[in-house]
Amino acid sequence: MVQLNSTVYVHTSKLLNNVSAIKKRLNRNVQTMAVVKDNAYGHDLIQTAQRLEPVVDWFCVARVDEGVRLREADIKLPILVFESPSAETASLYADFKLTASLTDASILGLLKDGTEYQINLDTGMRRLGVLPNEVEDVVSKMAKFPGLTCTGIYTHFAKADDPGNPEVDTQLDLFKNLRTKFDSELMTHTANTGAIFHYPELDLQFDAVRPGVSLYGYGAGEEQITDLEPAIEWKSFLMQVKPISKGEAVSYGMRWVAPTDGYIAAVPTGYAAGVSRILSSKIEYSINQTRFEQAGTISMDYSMVFLKDEKFDPGTEITLLGGNAQSAKEWAEKGQTIPYEITTRIHPSIQRIFID
């Protein structure tokens, strides 16, 4: 059954190519922790993890429920959960063998004996993590919980998407400094996509890296990275095709006006499915190899496309995103956002089919 009138295809070969592009940048013996949070950036959590499991060393997820889903799908690799454990979720870490993030000393009291955890140090992101002035307190409290095992320590950069930014050095220096207060054996990691691709000269890979968006084929920030390939292709179909005359307006607000006589088609995919309304009349779809302009205000369940003088049959397949149409990077530029938001906004109920 066609769910929500569109389908997302994911090219496994491109995911694997992107893993190779990442690994090409790694020092010897650096592990890859694949970030598959938020439904693998919209690509599908389980299917993505199954394809990546043979070629990566760890998975990282945002929430503990995502870790539970991976375990229920029989994923065996270690899994790091980024969010802070709560009283409600604490027992899931031990039950499903998920590695917790220690973002605050009080979490030690929540975790069940047998749980493994890694310390998240906040070196400048000011999101989650232990602040520098709390480190002494965390170190002394850790010793009071012998039933818990600390396996690693990490931090996250706020400006690594921007090549050559001095804030990255500042965070790294602070991290290295705070790192000395902990056991030198702990697995250590800092690098997201930006740090891996834009900071080859800095000593920031340690034992592992945490790439996210690059797995799916995009760089972080403005700089193009030519050996990454977007893995996603989102397709829908023409539900109705009708003639339109030069000067006639289309869709809510009648903001788009036909420049010539031709054909207009209704594609049953709108902002409820994840084609953001801010992209109205700014993007192009493709049929076979040809691009056609998306015409007029994107509505909840439809976006219209101007077929010029080509009268395609209803039911004709049309590519909205990826493939011969525009990439999530191009949509992001037109929508003043980043590819991460484009792919995570594709409605999770739309079927994801992996092309192996």
Ligand SMILES: *Cc1c(COP(=O)(O)O)cnc(C)c1O
């Ligand atoms: C999302 C996230 C990553 C991955 O970032 P990308 O820019 O997608 O590579 C790594 N580490 C943490 C803590 C994250 O939240």
